[in-house]
Amino acid sequence: MTITLDVRTRSGRVRGLEVGDGVLAWRGLPYAAPPVGDLRLRPPQEPPSWEGIRDATRYGSPSLQPPPAVPLPVPGGAEIPPASEDCLFLNVIAPAGAERRPVLVWFHGGGYQIGHGADMAGDGGAFVRHDGLVVVTVNYRLGALGFLAVDGERPTGAHGLHDQIAALRWVRDNIAAFGGDPGQVTVYGLSAGAKAVTNLLASPLARGLFHRAASSSGGSYVATPEQAADVAGRFLGVLGVKADRVRHVPAGDVLAAQIATGDGLESTWLWRPMIDGVALTADPLAAVAAGSAAGVPLLVQTCVDECGLYQLLAPDAADQAERVLTGYFGHDRAERMLAAYAAARPGLDPERLRVEVMSDERYVIPTIRLADAQSVHAPVWRSRFDGPVRGFPGGPLPAMHGTDGTAVWTGAGGMGKRMRQAWTAFARTGNPAVEELPSWPAYDSTRRGTMIFDAAGPYTADDPLGEQRAAWDGLGWQPGTWWP
Template sequence: MRTRRVLTTLGCALSAVLATAWTTTAPTPAPRPVTEVRTDDGVLRGNAHDGYRTFEGIPYAAPPKGALRWAAPRPAAPWHGVRDATRPAHACPQAAGEVPGGSTDEDCLHVNVTAPDGADPAHPRPVIVWLHGGGFTTGAGASYDAHRMAVRGDVVVVTVDYRLGALGFLAHDGLPGSGTFGLADQQAALRWVRAGIGAFGGDAHQVTLAGESAGGYSVCAQLASPAARGLFDRAIIESGPCTGTPDHPFAPSSAPLATARAAGEDLTAKVGCGGARDALACLRRVSVPRLLAAQDTDQQPAYDTPLLPADPAAAITAGRYHRVPVLIGSNHDEGNGWAAGIIQAGNPVTAETWPDVVSAFFPAPGQAEAIVRAYPVHGTDGGPVFGAVIGDADFACPTARTRTLLAAHVPTWRYEFADEHAPPLTSGTPPFPLGAPHASELPYLFDLGGRPRDLTAAQHRLADTMIDYWTRFARTGSPDGPSSPHWSRRTVQSLAPDRVAPTRTADLRHHCAFWDAP
């Protein structure tokens, strides 16, 4: 069996494959009627649709180029005349994947706004600010068409692009903001929302910060960041448990500043700046493609920093986080996508290979043996067992721990997305049925890549129910309401086409007593 490092790389590669599959670029649309809105920075021209309006590529900060590369976000410059906002701006630099052909344009700090028709200044709408996932290395706000959420839920949705990879999370000795530039961008976007969302009919005093995977973990980081105080009023965390740790390679997490700086030194040497008299000046001259080629596959925010003084897991364990209501959850089969990708890459999981597979991830003495006993593999079809270990250890049980810690101080609701026939996010046939894997809830909330997924009638009803829950939470601080199945704070709400109801067995199903044992 290959080393854990190789397995981690394969897992990250699978994340890119997933992104490619479920965010394919939509066909070029026919010309649409336009609409205009006046903001403090100038007039924007957007698209008018049936019942809603979209404004894309709105700058919320100055382009982080040249001397502003690896600097705190600065205010965007106002513009004269009418600025075109009818099409997405460039995504932040990243390799090809979710963004076809990738991106090398550092002028990428933009937001996209989707707002229902009929703005009433006397009755502004709640706002949901969405942070995309992608392992802090890929993703784009424009991948998430939010019109169903905006129209059905009567909310304004803002999707955000923030710096990724080494450009977003480089740490270097003497560099202010080391390891947290992407998080600082998210805060700048939230300040933009507080200051200007009223022009789009949004309520600057009802802002929900939401995200999935790395975006969900970003919400955790903002909950723990003193600099984010007062920037949002509620939080939604999808498949980004705040208590994830770096020794579990598939769940998003943060790293100590010392570790991040060591990775930064490696990058500096790789791009030829290790011996430069002024290494930062040298790094700022390196081309974006060269930086992308040299950066690690995995990226993490750094803590022990001014923006993130403590690991979010430690901060939340200690009760040091912003007191806002939280909706948090994970998917029933989070780990199956990674397990399938690793198997398809030539790493079979059988009764014979299973102990070596587990040892690659859990090298502590005695740990692998305990996992093999708790999760036995019989015969040659060990993929679902492998997926269960990844999902339980890295998502389901950390989500349960996070919910318990948050619920001690703030209203907290937990869900488990459990549609075992969720639309596949990849093409081709997986080596085993994936059930409800990582990211499979997203097509129920968004049209990914501008294209709706093929859903059955029951799945459409589930999508409507989820949007009702999410947007009611944004409006009231609670997803529960008379028009949807009752959701109790004391249980886990199972979200499936045939049954939206509380479940009390989720933690037992995911072996959380085993994973939580000291």
């Protein structure tokens, strides 16, 4: 087999590297102009062209971000360069000799504050090595640089989403040269990346740029203009400049002001896209329900104990439940909801019940509502990852937020392998059914059929934990941060 590392993109030629037996990678490919100087806090622009051959053997810088409390290794051991405002890069990984292969585009998680394209995915994992897919992993602007709403400008408050759309345009225009099929593009994201998938389903700018969508621990989570203005006011107060001067301060000062505005776990959900009138023209769930992504098959997954992770890291997480529910629905309704949970799960102590409330409010109910909305317009498939997850000091734990991503990407163990096979089938056909799984019914809002990935073996269930779900029926709320 002839291995071709030199590829011509619309911007110029690039030379990648072989990262494994027959697996090729091109790293640090610019899909937009550096968003610096006058382009700070503005939509991404076309990438500049170059002469000669650009080296594509090293990752590009991720978005400027706080350093993680515990740095996570990149699968494969490659080095990630320091974070930078110049961050609009993507990576392509493909089997040698690929032609017209299905494409999986990965949007990383990290609460819209941390992360980079190679998170969890590394060099494409088993999807490239065993399944023959072409994988694209994407950096996008985070925190204030990605989601600060600047008064008087349009569009504003969603530039990280505009980046993701620009990356999909790059895929449409260039992926065939790397062996991918621009007519078979699946977007997949986890956590913030999964919420980005919902936004892409809703966005008029993304229409036609992808053909299937998968999300892990997502749902819908955007800011109202009022919420975005509140965060911007706090941020600008710390930065000490007016909105029209933000482009003129050093990037390090922007990051310092972002951290001072909110840092650590309690700042999760502070930065997020707003409905900017361009990339998002309506509430994402309302747009999907109205048919914004008609014909796009959807695969959604949550973990059985989503917010157990938050309770491990911040033991006061469960204590916020009454305040959050009361803020949304009033004292009496909040009491009735907690009583409904206690009746549905009599074996759980009060702390665990409140973790269930947090899991449902943050992830499970928004995911169900996304599935309900899209199932009117396209096939939808729902699953739940139960684990257990090993490696904790106290022994195995139920699957918590984000733990399914590693299993999907590595395909390790029986459950991981089955999930990877399902995701591959979905990327190829829009249906995750494979021989290794029980019959998997398409989702509808009546039966709510769900594939459960459990250590004892996968099985299907109708409307799992339906009594908990029913406690939210008929209720609407605009989420804020979980902590005050």
